[in-house]
Amino acid sequence: MADVSLNDVYKKFGKTEVIHGVSCDIKDGEFIVVLGPSGCGKSTILRMIAGLEVITTGDISIDGKVVNRLEPADRDIAMVFQNYALYPHMTVYKIMAYGLRIRRMPKNEIDKRVRNAARILELTDFLDRKPRQLSGGQRQRVAMGRCIVREPKVFLFDEPLSNLDAKLRVQMLLEIRKLHEDLKITSIYVTHDQVEAMTLGDRLIVMDNGYAAQIGSPLEVYERPATRFVAGFIGSPAMNFLDVRISPDGGSAQLRGDVKLALENGSIPEYAGKDVTLGIRPEHFKLTEEKEGVMHLSVDHVEQLGADTLVHGHFGEDKTSLTVRMSDIQQFKKNTILALKVPSQKLHLFDKESGKRIGK
Ligand SMILES: Nc1ncnc2c1ncn2[C@@H]1O[C@H](COP(=O)(O)OP(=O)(O)OP(=O)(O)O)[C@@H](O)[C@H]1O
Ligand SMILES: [Mg+2]
The missing domain is CATH 3.40.50.300 (P-loop containing nucleotide triphosphate hydrolases)
Structure with missing residues (x-):
C-alpha cells in the first residue's frame, strides 16, 4: 500500500x-x-x-x-x-x-x-x-x-x-x-x-x-x-450550451428572445455587459406555469428511454437546439411549445475565451 x-x-x-x-x-x-x-x-x-x-x-x-x-x-x-x-x-x-x-x-x-x-x-x-x-x-x-x-x-x-x-x-x-x-x-x-x-x-x-x-x-x-x-464531457446526454449576455448590474443572464435568468447569489460585476456561455444540464429543466425567466422550447422530436424521456427541440429566434430530460414517460407532438424553467443554482457560466467556470 x-x-x-x-x-x-x-x-x-x-x-x-x-x-x-x-x-x-x-x-x-x-x-x-x-x-x-x-x-x-x-x-x-x-x-x-x-x-x-x-x-x-x-x-x-x-x-x-x-x-x-x-x-x-x-x-x-x-x-x-x-x-x-x-x-x-x-x-x-x-x-x-x-x-x-x-x-x-x-x-x-x-x-x-x-x-x-x-x-x-x-x-x-x-x-x-x-x-x-x-x-x-x-x-x-x-x-x-x-x-x-x-x-x-x-x-x-x-x-x-x-x-x-x-x-x-x-x-x-x-x-x-x-x-x-x-x-x-x-x-x-x-x-x-x-x-x-x-x-x-x-x-x-x-x-x-x-x-x-x-x-x-x-x-x-x-x-x-x-x-x-x-x-x-461529463453527463449524458451532454450539457446544453447557450450564448448569453450578463446584465449591466451583473445579476442576471439575458438569453436571446428577451428571457432573463436570475443568477444565484446576486451578481458577477466583473462580467457586467459581457457575453458568456451558459450551461444547462438536460435533467435540470422543469415544466412550469410561471411567467418570469421561462424558456419556450419548440419540440422537434421525443425519445422514449423507458424510465425517462428525452425531448429534443429548439429555442429562440436563432433556433438554438436544446435537449431536455424528463424523469417519466411524456408524449409531446412535434411543434408543441413547452414552458421550461431552471433553478438558478443549476445554471453554469463559463468564460467565452478561457472556458473557465465563472462564479462559485
Ligand atoms: N511514443 C510516442 N511517440 C510520439 N507520440 C506519442 C507516443 N505515444 C503517445 N504519443 C502521443 O501522445 C498523445 C497522448 O497519447 P496517449 O496514448 O497518452 O493518449 P490516450 O489518452 O491514452 O488516448 P487513447 O484513449 O486513444 O488510448 C497523443 O497525441 C499521442 O499521439
Ligand atoms: Mg490510451
Whole structure:
C-alpha cells in the first residue's frame, strides 16, 4: 500500500509536448480514475507512473520516494493493460503463478496467493483450464489475478474493460470496485468512459489535451465542472450550451428572445455587459406555469428511454437546439411549445475565451 504523487509532470515525445504539467496527490488506498477523450494523454501518464516512459520534467513518487529513475520492476506496481495477452499453452493456475515463480517465491507461498486470488475472482473452478476454454470476462479476471497475486503497492489499469460487451463490462466494474474494497490497494484506472469513471472513482482526474482540467470526486465534477470542456464531457446526454449576455448590474443572464435568468447569489460585476456561455444540464429543466425567466422550447422530436424521456427541440429566434430530460414517460407532438424553467443554482457560466467556470 502506498500513496502516489505527481509533481508538475511534463512529457515530450521528441519536440512535441503531450503532458503539460500535471500534479496530483493520490492517497494510500484511493481509487483514482484518469478520464478523457482519445489522445489526451491518459496512457502516457499511467506509463510514466509504471516506469515504461521517461518523465521529461517533474517528479513521480510512490510511498514518499521519488521513482523517476527506478526501473519498472523495482517500483512494486502491477499493471493491467488494455490488450493483455495470456500465455495460450498455460493453465490459469500457471499463468497466475508465473510472475511469482520467476521471482523465486517458495512454492507453498505461491500456492496460497494463487488460490486466494482465484477465490476473490471466482476462478477456483477454472484453475486447470487454458485461456481458450474461458469466456472473455473470465480471461479478464485471470489478467487481474496475475496482478493481484503480486500484492503490489499500486495497481494501474489501462482501459481494461474496453474489449468486453456492455453487460459484462457492468459486471466487471462492480467486481473491480468490490476487489478494491477488499484489498484497498491504491489504484489508478484509465478510461474514456464516463460511466466507468463515475462508478469506480473516489476521485477523477479529467484530462483535456495534456492538462488536468479538473481533479475531484465524481459529484464535484458533475455539479461544479471547472471548465466548459469538463462540463461537456461529463453527463449524458451532454450539457446544453447557450450564448448569453450578463446584465449591466451583473445579476442576471439575458438569453436571446428577451428571457432573463436570475443568477444565484446576486451578481458577477466583473462580467457586467459581457457575453458568456451558459450551461444547462438536460435533467435540470422543469415544466412550469410561471411567467418570469421561462424558456419556450419548440419540440422537434421525443425519445422514449423507458424510465425517462428525452425531448429534443429548439429555442429562440436563432433556433438554438436544446435537449431536455424528463424523469417519466411524456408524449409531446412535434411543434408543441413547452414552458421550461431552471433553478438558478443549476445554471453554469463559463468564460467565452478561457472556458473557465465563472462564479462559485
Ligand atoms: N511514443 C510516442 N511517440 C510520439 N507520440 C506519442 C507516443 N505515444 C503517445 N504519443 C502521443 O501522445 C498523445 C497522448 O497519447 P496517449 O496514448 O497518452 O493518449 P490516450 O489518452 O491514452 O488516448 P487513447 O484513449 O486513444 O488510448 C497523443 O497525441 C499521442 O499521439
Ligand atoms: Mg490510451
